[in-house]
Amino acid sequence: MPATGNKSYHPLSLSIRLRADGFSFFVCDLQTSSLIRGEHFLQSDNLSLADQLSRELSRPDYFNRQIDQCFVLVSTPSTRVPLEEFRREDATALYEFTFASTGKDIHRVAYNILPQLECAELFAIPTEIEETILQFYPTARFFASRAILMERLMLLEEDQPQDSARLYLCPEPEGFSLFAFDGRRLRFANTFQSAAVPDALYFILNVWKSLGLDALKDRLKIVAHEDGYDEELRIDLAEYLLAIDILTPDDIFSRVPLTREKQVPLDLMALLLNRI
Numbered sequence: 001m002p003a004t005g006n007k008s009y010h011p012l013s014l015s016i017r018l019r020a021d022g023f024s025f026f027v028c029d030l031q032t033s034s035l036i037r038g039e040h041f042l043q044s045d046n047l048s049l050a051d052q053l054s055r056e057l058s059r060p061d062y063f064n065r066q067i068d069q070c071f072v073l074v075s076t077p078s079t080r081v082p083l084e085e086f087r088r089e090d091a092t093a094l095y096e097f098t099f100a101s102t103g104k105d106i107h108r109v110a111y112n113i114l115p116q117l118e119c120a121e122l123f124a125i126p127t128e129i130e131e132t133i134l135q136f137y138p139t140a141r142f143f144a145s146r147a148i149l150m151e152r153l154m155l156l157e158e159d160q161p162q163d164s165a166r167l168y169l170c171p172e173p174e175g176f177s178l179f180a181f182d183g184r185r186l187r188f189a190n191t192f193q194s195a196a197v198p199d200a201l202y203f204i205l206n207v208w209k210s211l212g213l214d215a216l217k218d219r220l221k222i223v224a225h226e227d228g229y230d231e232e233l234r235i236d237l238a239e240y241l242l243a244i245d246i247l248t249p250d251d252i253f254s255r256v257p258l259t260r261e262k263q264v265p266l267d268l269m270a271l272l273l274n275r276i
Contacts, residue, residue, distance in 0.1 A: 012036060013069040014062055015268050016053075016133065017145070018126075020075070020174070023053060025062055026264060028272055030069075033256040037061060038263050050128040057136045070137035073145040073267055076107075078123040080147075080189065083113070086120040095122045112147050117154055117186045121147035145267040146170075150179055150189060152270035153223075156252055157181045164243070165218040167208060170266075171230065176200060178207050187211070197233050205240055219243040223252070225266045 010029070017024040022043045027036040044052045057063055079098040092109040107124040114121055123144040133140050153168050160166060167188075168179040174195065180188040188211060192203045208220070220241050222234065225248070238244055249259035249266065253273050258264060 010066060011068045012066045013071060013272070014067045014137070015071045015073065015271065016140075017073045017265065017268060018075060018129065023049070024265075025056065026268060027062065027067065028258070030272060033258045033273060035258060035261045035264055038261070040263075048128070049126075050132045053129065054132050054135070057133070063136055067137075070133070070140040071271055072125075072133060072140055072142045073148070073271065074110075074123055074125055074142055075145045076124045076126075077191070078121055078144045078146055080114075080117075080119045080121050080186070083115070083118050083120060086111075091120075091122055095124065098122075099124075110142055110144075112144055114147055114151055116151055116184065118184075119186060121150075123147075143271060145265075146177055146189075146191065148270045149223075149267045150186070152252060152266075152273075153179055154181050154184070154186070158184070163217075165211075165213055166221055167204075167211065167213060167218070168221050168223060168247075169204065170223045176204075178204065180207075180211055197230060197236060200230070200233055201236050204237065208241070215240060216242050219245055221245045221247050223247045223266060225249055225262075 013028050013030055015026040015028065017026070022041045024038065024040045026038045028034065029036055041052065041056060043049055047055070077099050079095060081094055088111070091111050095109040106127060108127055108130060110123055110125050112121045121144045125142055130142070149170065157166065166180070170177045170179070172191070175191060175193040177191045178188065188207065190207070192200070194200045194203060220237060220243065222244065224246050234244060249269060252266070253259050253269055256273065258269055258272065
């Protein structure tokens with residue numbers, strides 16, 4: 001790898017976050033939990049995503065001797081299987097039973113083992129993208145972005161009062177995810193594609209009712225950071241639910257420099273601050 005010109009060797013990590021409209025690079029110092037460099041790339045009209053990714057990874061800023069770890073966060077649709085029922089050889093069949101066939105030449109079905117949640121998270125990695133990244137970082141590790149955040153919220157849940165239940169709402173660019181826990185077990189997890197407030201309100205309240213939550217006692221916790229949250233949605237929800245809390249990165253993580261970086265998404269914070 002090309003040298004950076006810095007004589008002192010200080011190992012860093014590169015995190016690549018794949019999005020529907022492009023990708024992001026984040027170079028972080030795990031020892032100080034701080035961001036060194038962050039950059040967002042919209043998908044080019046003239047290059048394939050893999051070619052664009054290869055071009056940007058070739059730059060010394062993102063391919064150098066100081067970067068000794070590479071993490072990749074993938075936001076493709078995901079599903080989960082209880083660990084006691086999971087078999088590695090069945091991963092592709094289980095994933096394609098849930099979602100339309102990915103095509104073996106286009107995607108590879110991968111999985112993350114989540115021991116604290118006692119489940120395996122299944123997700124698809126575009127084959128061309130994976131091969132491009134591995135050319136630069138052969139030991140890169142791939143993670144389903146929602147799974148990482150889900151684990152962190154479960155740890156937060158353990159510290160909450162036991163006199164009420166909680167439903168976690170995580171806004172995303174084209175919708176939102178909902179998570180609920182029962183002790184150290186995952187009770188509910190699903191993602192909804194919805195940009196309209198009335199549709200989002202319907203999905204959230206339907207999940208709330210199906211879980212048997214109490215509108216007067218139990219709490220909805222809205223995780224707000226990179227994409228913020230829709231104030232109109234919060235106001236509409238407040239007509240039906242008494243207790244709504246807004247969670248910031250400082251509420252979820254220890255107060256470290258990384259939580260003050262608005263451009264660093266919560267799933268990446270969860271990955272790096274858990275030292276995965």
